[in-house]
Amino acid sequence: PAPPLPDGADLELEGLAPFLTPSTAFFRIDTALSVPRIDATAWTLRIHGRGATERRYSFDDLLNRSDLMERDITLACVSNPVGGSYIGNARWIGVPLAALLEEAGVRPPSEGGPADQIVSRSSDGMTIGTPVADVLDGRDAMLALGMNGRPLLPEHGFPVRMLVPGLYGYVSACKWIVEIELTTFDAFDAYWVPRGWSDRAPIKTQSRIDTPRPxxxxxxxxxxVAGVAWAQRVGVDAVEVRVDDGPWRPARLAAEDTTDTWRQWVLEWEAGPGEHRLSVRATDRNGALQPGDESPPAPDGATGWHTIDVTVE
Structure with a gap:
């Protein structure tokens, strides 16, 4: 099981996204015109490809493993604009993906493995490409079976989905997964790559104002003034807020759960009458400031500081 949330991880402020996103409110982005309905008793996963000894697993095989783990992980879509809602944080239950690959004899490229890309396929034919090195570097990559203490909802990938902390969903979070093939980036382009998106996409440091609303x-x-910030695999070290063209002021950070989750923040502002502009930016634990230059989501994630306008009366 995941450890209990630290005291103060959820500030429980009106208008602020809750620390754990309810499953029914979690964003959904996929290409399925109708949600696949899969019989878990008939479901199987095939692992095969370069450097892998073919293995097959049933749902019961995964559910009854001794290495099931529960982790809090924030998942973001690469199409999320600055300040957008295509991000959520949940408590996931799943099987370590690295363990399954190791059982199939897969080695990382740094150790001579012939594959540098995992291609995961869903029941509806979607393909998602993930770096092998990222799955085998010790992070909590998993095949998830549960979400917030319950089985996955059909729209979130029941019976099994893939999840890799630190990578945008389109290169990591295959829903309704039925196959994992070991290959190379040179040999195969997953679904989104020919459509103009990058074949590798680590999640960028971002911050968002939840309250007040624009x-x-x-x-x-x-x-x-409150919101969330995230810098997966590194952690958020500071959040700052600016009113109009004034100085950047440090916000108070909520307690950190893990570096793989977003972190809430809050600042109290003595607001005077007039039109005002609020901006937010985050700094990660390596001291890197969130980029302020604005760029669109394509090809590998939006950048910029979330800025809103409000009127004080």
Whole structure:
């Protein structure tokens, strides 16, 4: 099991996204025109390809493993604009993906393995390409069977989906997974690559203002400004907020769960009457500041500081 949430990880403020996103409110991005309905008792996963001894697993095989693990992991879509909602944080239950690959004899490229890409295939034919090195570097990559204490919902990949912390979903989070093939990036382009997206896409450091909402009309005086920030695999070290063209002010950070989850933050602002612009930026634990230059989601994730306008009366 995952450890209990640290005290103070969820600030429980009105208008702020809860630390754990309810499964029914979790974003959904995929190409399925209708949600696949898969019989878990008939489901199988095939692992094969370069450097792998073919293996097959049933749902019961995974469910009854002794290495099932529970982890809190934030998942983001590469199409998420700055300040967008295509991100969520959940408590996942699954099987370590690295263990399954090792059982098939897979070695990372750094140790002479002939494959540098995992191609995962869903029941509807979607292909997603993931670096082998990222799955085998010790992070909690998994084949997830559960979400927030329950089996996966059909729209979130039941019976099994893939999840790799630190990578955008389109290169890591195959839903309704039925096959894993070991290959190379030179030999195969997964679905989104010919459509203009990068074949490798680590999640970028980002921050978001949840409250107040853009265009809000506020009473003068104390205003709570709060949101979330994430820097997966590294962790958020600081969040700063700027009002108009004033100085950047440090926000108070909520307690950190893990570096693979987002982190809430809050700042109290003494707001005077008028039109105001609020901006936010984060710094990761390596001291790298979130890029302020604005770029669109394509080809490997949006950049820029989330900025909103409000009116104080």
């Amino acid at each position: 265009g809000a009309r506020l009473d003068a005086g104390r205003v709570v």
